[in-house]
Amino acid sequence: MASVAVLGAGSWGTALSIVLADNQHDVRLWTHRKEQADEINTxxxxxxxxxxxxxxxxxxxxxDLTEAVKDVTAVVLVVPTKAIREVCQQLKEALSNKVTLIHATKGIDPDSLKRVSEMIDEELPDKLYEDVVVLSGPSHAEEVGLRQPTTVTVSSATMSEAEKAQDLFINEHFRVYTNPDVIGVELGGALKNIIALGAGISDGLGYGDNAKSALITRGLAEIARLGSSMGAKPLTFAGLTGVGDLIVTCTSPHSRNYRAGHMLGKGQPLEEVLEHMGMVVEGVRTTNAAYQLSKQQQVEMPITAGIEEILFNHAHPKDVVDQLMTRGRRHEMEDLSNIL
Structure with missing residues (x-):
């Protein structure tokens, strides 16, 4: 039995805590809100x-973060991307021993254009952990919390650390694979939120399954193009953290990004959508980050660019769809070569 601190008591942090508790681990769930802690404990x-x-x-x-991480053997970071640096700075002061460090946050920082593991590495000293482990995959918290069958991937540059995380989480409801491609696993988990926004926009506009299927498929090509340019292994995007996560996030009302996109497609402005959601919609910040990365890497990402226009430049969703449908002719296999 391990002692594990889960930092972040949102839906995903709570669901992962349930998995860990089912595996008989000592689980400490940290939140900065006293009323939430009282509700959980009482x-x-x-x-x-x-x-x-x-x-x-x-x-x-x-x-109390210091109490939550006291003498633990593993820490699981499940806070929004925008809070990663702040929480890591607190963790640096609170931790007194080396731990297995896992993060389950899907996003990219639009200010530094860093992946989450890169931000963690910048904020925490090496003496506190061996290597960051990423946990990602097609996993709605609502289903995990009810112990419905779910399969995810853990990834680390140090495979022994990934295997420690695999051992912590795997059980009869929650199957865990390992993958050494940290870049691909992180990018797949982050970038699919952009395409999920697009899928919601498409449905909000009243378009059918044909449009959404095309959006998901062409979205995968964009993800693979950018990922490959940044050093990811192309086949990762054909796996759980690529096409698997893309399918589940683009087709389910459980997905915050899909729901937010649906409201945008119905004509609601972004500010109203985010206020209505009441929870972090990672795809919004990630869209801006991916758009900047596409320029930096000189990678064509027309869907991402279109959603950037909708989110930040007040473009009408239908106008963006019309622009995408009237782009110049292409050969499909040129794009698919990134994931085959």
Whole structure:
């Protein structure tokens, strides 16, 4: 049995805590909100983020980060991308021993254009962990919290660290594979949120399955183009953290990014959408980051560029679709060569 601190008590952090508790680990779930910690500890519920799940009594919620990480053997970071640096700075002061360090956050920082593992490496000293492990894959928290079958991937440049994470999480409901391609695993998990926004926009506009299928397929080509240019292994995008995560996020109302896109397609402005969602929609910040990266890497990403126009330049979604449909002729296999 391990002692694990999960930092971030949103839907995904809570769901992962349930998996760990099912595996008989000592689980400390950290939140900065006292009322949320009290609800978890007293009622075994987290109504705002995971209302249908009952939280095992073996999970203890903390608001004091130092207490939450005291003597733990593993730390799981599940906070929004924009909070990664701040939480790592707090963690640097709170941790007193070396841990297995896992993050399950899907995003890219639009200011530094860094992946989450790169931000962690910049903020935390080497003495506190061997190597960052990334946990990603097609995994709605709502289903994980109810112990419905789910399969994910863990990735690290140090395979022994990935295997430690695999051992922590794997059980009969939650199957975990390993993959050494950290860049591909992180980019697949982050970039699919952009395409999920697009899928929601398409449905919000009233377009059918043909349009959404094309969007997902061409979106995968964009993800693979950018990922390959940044050093990812192309085949990673044909796996769980690529096409697997893309399918689940683009086709389900569980997906915040899909729901946000759907409202945008219905004509609601971004500010109203984000206020209505009440939770972080990672795809919005990631769209801006990926758009900048596409320019930096000189990689063509027309869907991402179109969604950037909708989100940040007030373009009408239908106008963007019309522009995408009237682009110059292309040969499909030129793009598919990135993932074959």
């Amino acid at each position: 009622n075994n519920k987290n109504e705002r983020y995971l209302k249908d799940a009952t939280i095992p009594s073996s999970i203890t919620a903390y608001t």
